[in-house]
Amino acid sequence: MNTKIIREKISQLTDETSGKTLHTEGAIRHIGIDAEKNLVILIIAINKTGGEAEKKLRREIAQIIKLDLGFNGVKIQFEEKRKIDSITNRKVRFIIISSGKGGVGKSTIAVNLAYALTKLNQKTAIIDADIYGSSVPRIMEMKPEYPKATSNKKIIPLNQYGIEIISTEFFTEPGKPVVWRGPMLHQMLESFFYQVEWNQNLDFMIIDAPPGTGDVTLDLRNIVPTAETMIVTTPHLAASHVAIKAGIAARQLKQKVIGVIENMSYFLNPVNGEKEYLFGQGGGEVVAAQLDCELLAQIPLQQPKKHLSLYEPEEENGQKFLELATYIMLYQN
Ligand SMILES: Nc1ncnc2c1ncn2[C@@H]1O[C@H](COP(=O)(O)OP(=O)(O)OP(=O)(O)O)[C@@H](O)[C@H]1O
Ligand SMILES: [Mg+2]
Secondary structure (H helix, E strand, O other), rough: OOHHHHHHHHHOEEEOOOEEEEEHOEEEEEEEEOOOOOOEEEEEOOOOOOHHHHHHHHHHHHHHHHOOOOOOOOEEEEHHHHHHOHHHOOOOEEEEEEOOOOOOOOOHHHHHHHHHHHOOOEEEEEOOOOOOOHHHOOOOOOOOOOOOOOOOOOOOOOOOEEEEEEEHHHHHHOOOOOOOOOHHHHHHHHHHHHHHHHOEEEEEEEEEEEOOOOHHHHHHHHHHOOOOEOOOOOHHHHHHHHHHHHHHHHHHHEEEEEEEEEEEEEEEEEOOEEEEEOOOOOHHHHHHHHHOOOOEEEEEEOOOOOOOOOOOOOOOHHHHEEEHHHHHOOOOO
16 A cells, blocks of 8 residues: 555645645645554644644544545544745744843844845845734834734734835834733734745844743744844843843743843044943953853944934944844854
């Protein structure tokens, strides 16, 4: 008995969550035969796992395999189609920008890093996962608008300066705060990964995470276990103390910590050319030492010349972000 007959027999069954046959859905992902035990092993991708449709298919398949084809049994692994085909299964590097405290410049760094990677010809996208405090559209100087959908109902991300972006702000009324509870938050975050038609050739996905170590951090861990984390702190020891917690949380979740970025490190006094340490010194070093990773950059306070929050390569901070982007491109997991 070969797998072709098995495929022919089961491919006419219907996945009731989509109303289509397994054949038209391309749902049969693997067929194996354990000759010794006379068993069939299947991996089937359906629209929604865990429900009645799955149970029904399981019964129907077992009947075909055992009664019609005479095998001793069948092992079926059902997987969710949207998850299999999602960006999380592609060769993309996911980089979570994380911090303990709010207001340390996480979003500014996420966006400028994406901008610098794009300047280095890397196809880059941003997920604004700071669902309550979404600020990526503003930093990117975008007019939030409702994204369009593809014919198969996937969301088309907005594009600014060659960077694909998805943010909660595109789906909410302007100026109105998001007041969702946990499950809705979770669904929104999942849809950013599974329901968006991201560019097929993305190199990097930068994720602006909310401050702290709450639900979203855990959800991200489940959705993209391969994500790497960068920790942002300011030089102030109060900020670094909390940043360490974010780093430890990432470690506990078995996420790779690439390194630490110290933001607002100093202000370069234009009159005498001296560095003024407005928020103290040493925070970045303390965090890097505690987490046993590198302090990747110290970014000074600087008002961007051309944009609201984006730095161009010819600006000092723009240079810093290009260096950081280069480091990340070369960084080996
Ligand atoms: N290096 C810098 N030089 C000057 N201003 C900066 C710098 N980094 C951040 N800022 C400014 O500091 C403010 C806070 O930055 P940002 O919104 O990026 O922080 P955040 O950590 O994402 O905050 P939140 O916790 O609210 O999401 C913004 O107004 C931003 O423009
Ligand atoms: Mg932010």
